[in-house]
Every structure is written in C-alpha cells, then in structure tokens.
Amino acid sequence: MSDAPVTLSQVAREAGVSLATASRAINGSATRSVREDLRARVLETARRLDYSPDPSAQAMARGRTTALGLVVHDIADPYFSTIAAGVARAAEREGLIVTLASTEHSPDRELAFVELARRQRSRAIILAGSRTTPPDAGAGSAPAETAALAEGRSREGRPRALESTLTAFQAAGGGVAVIGQAVGDLPVVEIDNVGGADSLARALHGIGYRRFGVLAGPPRLRTAADRTSGFLDTLAELGCPAPDRDVVHGAFTRDGGYEAMRELVSRSHIGTASGARADAPEVVFAVNDVMAVGAMAAVRDAGLSVPDDVAVAGFDDIHTLRDVTPALTTVRVPLEEVGEIATRMALGVELENVLVHTEVVLRESTRRDPPGRHPTYGMRATS
Amino acid sequence: MSDAPVTLSQVAREAGVSLATASRAINGSATRSVREDLRARVLETARRLDYSPDPSAQAMARGRTTALGLVVHDIADPYFSTIAAGVARAAEREGLIVTLASTEHSPDRELAFVELARRQRSRAIILAGSRTTPPDAGAGSAPAETAALAEGRSREGRPRALESTLTAFQAAGGGVAVIGQAVGDLPVVEIDNVGGADSLARALHGIGYRRFGVLAGPPRLRTAADRTSGFLDTLAELGCPAPDRDVVHGAFTRDGGYEAMRELVSRSHIGTASGARADAPEVVFAVNDVMAVGAMAAVRDAGLSVPDDVAVAGFDDIHTLRDVTPALTTVRVPLEEVGEIATRMALGVELENVLVHTEVVLRESTRRDPPGRHPTYGMRATS
DNA sequence: CTGTTAGCGCCTTCAG
C-alpha cells in the first residue's frame, strides 16, 4: 500500500521522453515549447501516475520556495485570524503555501521567524501585528547593546534588526509587506488608526457625549498608541479633553480591557450610586474590540450597565464580536481584505502602499437616549 | 547589502574542516562524535557567519521536511484559530514550521492540501474540522464516480479518498492526527461532543428547564450531528423530548445561528406577547458558541430578551465570546490544549488516542430565576 | 524542439 511518491523521471521514462522534456511539459519553461503531442502524452501519464512535484526539490533547483510566511502576534486573536483568512485565500489563489508563525508577542521570536523565512527563501513574508517602540528611545544605549550580544542576537536595537533583516530579504528577491504601520521603507498596508479614532471621537461627540475615558492598551504598541492619540487629540480639539486620570493603560487583550475598566470605574467612581463623580466619563473608548468586550464585562461585574451608566466603544469590528449585547460601537477595519491586499503587495501584484480606510459603526453600546424601543438604531455613520 | 545565504560549505571552509565534519558538528549525526575542539570551532564560525541550514536542502537530503501541515475549515473561525494557536505553540517547541491551509469548507480543497502535504513530505499533518457524512451513503454510485473522474480527482468517494490518502501518508512515515472524531483508524483527538451535550441537557434540566429547542447546524456535519443527538437523546431519556418542530438546522456560523433562531422564534411564537405558545421552548441549545451569539442577536432583534423570554446555550466556550452579555452558558472544550495534544500525537510523542472531556459552564444566558442581583452566578458545574 | 549534463545545499555511506 505504501508508495514512494512518483518522481518526474518516472513520469518521463513512462512517457518515453527525457527528464527535461517532462519538466518543460509540466510547467511551461521560460524558453518554452514542447511539441503538442509530447506535452499531452507527458501530462497524461503524469495524471495517470498521480504525479505532483516535490516543492523542496523545486525550491532547491529554482532557488526560491513556493512558501509565503505569515507572522502574527497571536493567531488565536480574532484580529489576526481574520487577517490570516485573507492571506490564506489570496495565497491559495497564487498557488503558494502559507507558513504560519504565531510569535506570542515576542519580538525575539518574530525576528527569528523572519530570519527563518529568509533562510528558507520564502517567496514572500507578511508581518502582521503592530511594532512596538523601543523601551528607551534614547541615546545609543551601551547596556542594551551588551545585553543583545549576550543573548546572541543582533547588535542593533530589535526594531532595526527586524527592519534590516527584512530589507536584506527583500534585496535577495523576497517580497515583503507589513500590516498596520510602516517599518522603514518597506511596503505597507497601513491602517488608518488615527483617522478612525478621530472619526469615532467626532461621532461620539456628535451624538452628545462630552466626558470621555480611554482604555489605551500598552503604551509602546504603535497601533494602540495611534488610536489613543488620534482619539485624544480630536477630543482636545473639540474642547472636551480627557483628563489623564481617565486614560488607563493595560494589555491589548480581553483581560487587559477588563482590568483597565475596573481600574477606571473605581478611580472615577463611574455610576457608583453613592458617589458618582460629576465628571466621571460617560463613554469609554477601548482601543480594540476584544478589550471593549472585557470592559463591558467589568462594567457588568460592577453592577452597572452599558450604555446607561457608561457607554463603551471599541475598534476593529471583529465579526464574531459584532453582536455582543449591547451591540458594540466600533470602527470597522476590513481585516480580511487587509490580508488579501498585503499578500498581493508582498507578491508584487499590488505596487503602491495602501492606506486602508476605516468606518465608524454606531451601535447600542453607545446609545444616548434613554433605554426603550429603538429597534432601528444601529445604522452606520461613514467616517 | 544583499547577501546570499551562507552555506554549510562556506562554514566548513572558513573553519578549516570538511563539509562532512561541519555537518556532523552542527547537527549531531546518528553515528556521531566530532572531536570537541573541531566541533567548537565549527559552531563558532557558524555563529559568526550567521549560518542557518536551508530547510529545503535538508528536506531533500533527509527525505523529509520540517513542516507540519495544519488543515482547518476556516481559520477566521475562533474554534479553529484557537486550535491553531495550540498547534503553533507545540510545533515551535518541536522546531517545526507549520503550514496552514484554510479550506473554506471545501472537501476538495481539503483533499488537495493533504495530498500536497504528502507530496511535500511534511513531517506530519493535522486535520482539524469535522468530517461530513457523504450526501448519499448509499450503493457504489456510478454517477458520482464519473463526476469525480471528470473533476480529475480520486475514483473513490471523497471521505474514503481522504482517509486513504492520509493512510498512505502515514505508511510513508508521516505523522497524522485528526481532531474531532475518528477517521478510519487514524490517530485522533476525539472531542466528547456527545457527552458534553448530554451533560448540558442534564444541567439545564437540573435547573428547571423542561421545554427545549435546538439550533442543530448542518445535518451532515459530524460535530454538529453528535452534539445534537447527544442533547436530544438525553432529553428523551429525561422525559422532555424536543419536538421536531423545535429542532432547526442551519449553517455552523453566526449567521446560521441568527437565521435558525429567527425561524424558531417565528415558528414557535416564542415570547410573542400576543401569541406565545404554551409549549414554546424555554431554552435553545445552539451547537456552537458562534451560532449561539447569532441566536442571541436574533432574539434581541425580535424584541425579546435572553434569558427571560428564551434562554440560550452554546458549545465550545470560545474565550473571546465568553463574556457577551448575558454571559453565555456553554460546554467548555480546551481547544488550545486539543491543538497541542494533536501535535504531539501526530509527532508520535503521544501514543494513544485521546478523548477530550468537556465541562458544562452555566452562565447568565440560562439563568432561571427572575432578573435581579445575582453577582455570584456563573460558577461551574463539572460534567 | 529535445536530450544531456551540471549543479542547488545538505546528509550519509564509504574509504582513509
């Protein structure tokens, strides 16, 4: 029953042609042309023998694989899995195999995977997931350098190491695309985090909110920082700056949102019947949907209600989180499409950098008017 | 700036040893032993040159890759992405690269990916996602056969084709693990869907529910069918059989849950103030969390409330869906762990088939008592 | 247009 895979030379022999001819027949060679009848014969016996080429062998001979590397922070996070779905679809269309790396938020691992992809001569590599700013953006820190050496890693700062590895990969003919925000001059599918947050602030202000809080995520995570600053800047511009007290940082996860909200609730005495402060936030912006869901849980656990005691808004519009109750106001990012675009870009199909626009979606979690029957609430407001 | 990857022979030359010695030094050969000083020298220059082996070349020489194939129905579905996270973690620990295939529910594509993995001599392959029963489990259908041929695919029925391809892969030395339910005699990480559904039925019955409905998913999907029948059988045993009318099928997705619930609501006049039927279901079991969330949205859109008008329960305990409001009663499946186990099993670390137990988690979506303050509600009931 | 011949980078018998 066991059968060693059929090789090209077997096909060639069986078809009565040379190896080269068989190869040319099966995949049109650059300098193509094989007599029609021969080609047909080869193809036929290939099918009959159930032949299919060995990717490793092809990779060796051609000097490049058929693999597309996708590196994400955490594949279990719906943000990334949605992007991955887009990448998988586009990759299949291009006949590429996607190799997945879930770094679990470790920059070291991220770098290692990129190096692996490079070494493996992947056709292209897509980096999803926000960059982080270095802990000390200060002077050429000698201590950090020795630490890096001790770890046996690059002599440069991590971010630069990543960038230069990627650049080297690109120089060697590999395709690259980064998702989120730019890394050096590499091709990027940029997500308009600042613009989306700005629109959200305006939309919320537009429906009457005046006192805002923010669950800002990790301070050094670019995506989180951009969304936060976009929101805060607009708020200031609108004349409703959020006090520092009401901007709390936390992990970019459900639990992070939960904890941050808990902190905010106690800190600002939101809705506490006995001691609600007159200046407590009316609405809280969590910088991603997953955090927002955690935040809503915290509100509920505090015996309060969304949106009556505090409204909550998120960012991303994760499909599967779309209809939590109350339905979450958020900023829609077409994640699956982002994955597809990034793939095409990394493959050189798409040439120019793309800025993906986002769209505010107002739902019940930020409803202002007193609870009641508003079955038609939930229309979109374009940003 | 561009630098062609360093090869082993460069390292060897630089270190002043032969290629063979370098190879043996870097990866302890079977018949090992390299003089200590030489080995050190090789290792040192390898590090200095930033050498790392070319996976394709190794694959060719050794006859097997370092790749682990993971095929799922839809990577954007949290069920699969959670499993994928477990697989990714375990794979990294084993030094394997995971290649991801998202079949978008197409059995053809699934088969194609398995064949690719086999051809590529992947080290192992993990098949996640429920099998479907063939449309016609009847006699050796000639028409189906010609259709298959016309499609250029296997001569056997799809399911059998999959199984035999997998078996062949295994016979050729590849590791295999299937997640969900058994496929032939292949290693399997079986999920106790029937037992979980049974426990859920008992738990709901235990807190007083007597009239049940089921959003059953696609009839031919094994996982859905098992959960449905496990639930229904126990209900019958408990003396509260669910009428056929209250078992509605639909897609295994959020939208499927939404539509199915909408159908059920109108069909059974659940909670319709004017015409609620006395025998309308009090609680509805959606065979997975994603459907359950859709179902809750449908209930809400019908102007009804969960759990007051109808209670809703799901299955899986997707982390990110855990705290929708009201919090979802469900059956917990340790998905990430499942992914890890499957990986170890496919790699031959784990030897015996595993039956993964599930656990009922009662939360607010099936709370019976009148709404009020029950902040401590939500404890687990072990199954 | 087709066949022959080198390798691609690495592992692995075989001698030495």
Add this chain to the structure above:
DNA sequence: CTGAAGGCGCTAACAG
C-alpha cells in the same frame, strides 16, 4: 575520527 564522493528531485544552461 575525518575527508571524499554520491545522490535526493528538479531546473537550467548547454549541446544535438
């Protein structure tokens, strides 16, 4: 214990 040589499956110059 180490070095030389062959080959994995396929492609890409070269001849013919």
